[in-house]
Amino acid sequence: MANPHILIVDDEKNIREGLAKFFKFEGYDVTLAADGQEALDLINKSSFSLVICDLRMPKIPGDELLLMVKKSHPFLPFIMLTGHGTVENAVASMKDGAYNFLTKPVNLEYLSLLVSQAIDRQRLQEEQEQVQTLLAKEKHAIKQHVVSASAAMRRIYQLVEQVAPTKANVIITGESGVGKEVIATAIHALSPRYNKPMVTVHCAALSENLLESELFGHEKGAFTGAHAMHKGRFELANNGDLFLDEIGEISPTVQVKLLRVLQERTFERVGGEQRIEVDVRIISATNRNLLDEVAQDRFREDLYYRLNVINIHIPPLRERREDILPLAGQFLREFSGENHKRIKGFTTDCVSMLHEFNWPGNVRQLRNCIESAVVMCDGELIKKEHLPIYVESQPYRKFCIDEEISLSRMERHYIDFILERYDGNKSHAAKKLGISRKTLQRKLQIEEDDDGTSCK
Numbered sequence: 097m098a099n100p101h102i103l104i105v106d107d108e109k110n111i112r113e114g115l116a117k118f119f120k121f122e123g124y125d126v127t128l129a130a131d132g133q134e135a136l137d138l139i140n141k142s143s144f145s146l147v148i149c150d151l152r153m154p155k156i157p158g159d160e161l162l163l164m165v166k167k168s169h170p171f172l173p174f175i176m177l178t179g180h181g182t183v184e185n186a187v188a189s190m191k192d193g194a195y196n197f198l199t200k201p202v203n204l205e206y207l208s209l210l211v212s213q214a215i216d217r218q219r220l221q222e223e224q225e226q227v228q229t230l231l232a233k234e235k236h237a238i239k240q241h242v243v244s245a246s247a248a249m250r251r252i253y254q255l256v257e258q259v260a261p262t263k264a265n266v267i268i269t270g271e272s273g274v275g276k277e278v279i280a281t282a283i284h285a286l287s288p289r290y291n292k293p294m295v296t297v298h299c300a301a302l303s304e305n306l307l308e309s310e311l312f313g314h315e316k317g318a319f320t321g322a323h324a325m326h327k328g329r330f331e332l333a334n335n336g337d338l339f340l341d342e343i344g345e346i347s348p349t350v351q352v353k354l355l356r357v358l359q360e361r362t363f364e365r366v367g368g369e370q371r372i373e374v375d376v377r378i379i380s381a382t383n384r385n386l387l388d389e390v391a392q393d394r395f396r397e398d399l400y401y402r403l404n405v406i407n408i409h410i411p412p413l414r415e416r417r418e419d420i421l422p423l424a425g426q427f428l429r430e431f432s433g434e435n436h437k438r439i440k441g442f443t444t445d446c447v448s449m450l451h452e453f454n455w456p457g458n459v460r461q462l463r464n465c466i467e468s469a470v471v472m473c474d475g476e477l478i479k480k481e482h483l484p485i486y487v488e489s490q491p492y493r494k495f496c497i498d499e500e501i502s503l504s505r506m507e508r509h510y511i512d513f514i515l516e517r518y519d520g521n522k523s524h525a526a527k528k529l530g531i532s533r534k535t536l537q538r539k540l541q542i543e544e545d546d547d548g549t550s551c552k
């Protein structure tokens with residue numbers, strides 16, 4: 097690291113040079129200025145770690161110089177040197193941001209101590225700023241990675257930012273492939289635990305016994321084949337996050353053990369007696385309706401409430417179509433790069449097909465679709481024929497009216513069109529139409545009363 101660089105400003109030549117000699121000997125780089133104006137020019141040209149400045153000087157006095165410099169270099173520490181007659185001004189300059197002041201004749205040992213303290217504090221401040229800038233950049237990168245163009249995803253992202261700094265357990269729900277793991281990872285990455293582990297357990301992939309030993313570990317000899325002690329995922333995730341994927345699949349025995357860790361924060365390894373203490377936040381995910389599972393006695397209610405401090409529900413992709421094209425664009429960039437292709441985008445009919453398809457496999461299906469389209473494409477644009485056949489096979493309907501009808505009939509046609517798009521879900525349809533659910537129901541009722549039938 098380069099030596100700290102001090103600027104010494106004093107109109108008295110012998111003081112300036114005496115101080116320079118002393119601080120050079122102490123290992124600092126030193127530059128001298130004979131008045132405030134010269135100092136100002138030097139500060140604007142080079143970078144200094146600290147300024148030692150006489151208060152009373154011709155042209156620009158020290159306290160004025162300080163005020164001028166603080167505007168452009170708010171963190172540059174100033175130590176003021178003052179004669180007995182100007183102590184009051186020196187005190188005032190502390191209020192204006194000077195680090196400290198010393199009366200002349202200067203006690204060099206004390207000045208040297210002040211200088212090194214001020215420089216250390218300055219370095220710390222700069223380091224903290226760098227960390228903050230890095231964190232802000234990191235947060236921005238995470239946000240860019242999680243596509244959230246729709247209002248629903250934006251709300252989810254806000255929730256992620258709110259919950260990330262806390263220790264609250266979170267359950268993420270939603271159909272398969274909606275992005276539950278993406279959201280779990282974002283919560284971890286934005287939390288103060290980001291540099292501690294995030295450990296994942298796929299609960300459905302393991303048998304009951306295996307899951308138990310995977311979560312809590314086992315002692316040597318706990319069961320046949322347990323040749324050595326094995327740490328469980330809870331221990332590995334200590335001080336970090338444990339992501340329990342497909343939590344709806346765990347057996348009643350494991351549910352009881354899990355509840356105990358959540359209540360007491362301690363557990364024993366399988367076959368062991370030693371109590372192990374852990375500090376772990378649990379993020380779980382499921383595509384089941386856990387409340388139904390509770391109602392049917394398949395999932396413990398007490399465990400459900402322990403895990404479900406915050407619930408983040410991710411709607412299926414077909415209910416947030418604004419995300420489809422931005423996601424498709426992100427995947428196109430990713431796979432074009434991976435396959436060394438220069439594909440610029442999609443043709444217009446391709447865009448409509450992607451937008452209108454219902455994506456039963458959600459974001460994962462869209463990702464696979466774009467990956468295969470990139471492989472198939474040998475030009476600059478992805479065309480209809482590059483998309484997997486299933487995207488084309490679903491006829492997508494645009495709203496169109498090819499007969500002359502009354503305004504009220506057209507309204508009804510449009511209401512039916514939107515209802516169909518939202519699988520008959522009246523709340524979603526009403527929201528899309530910009531009316532209340534009650535108004536939608538009234539409009540549907542009026543039409544049926546008029547015609548005796550609903551018109552489709």
Ligand SMILES: Nc1ncnc2c1ncn2[C@@H]1O[C@H](COP(=O)(O)OP(=O)(O)OP(=O)(O)O)[C@@H](O)[C@H]1O
Binds near residue numbers: 241244278383459460
């Ligand atoms: N908002 C998003 N932005 C970018 N990529 C996303 C987003 N949501 C999902 N993905 C991508 O879609 C794929 C599926 O996401 P993820 O694995 O998180 O889904 P899931 O809900 O956990 O699925 P499953 O229920 O099958 O476990 C991943 O490749 C993921 O990177």
Ligand SMILES: [Mg+2]
Binds near residue numbers: 381
């Ligand atoms: Mg998943």
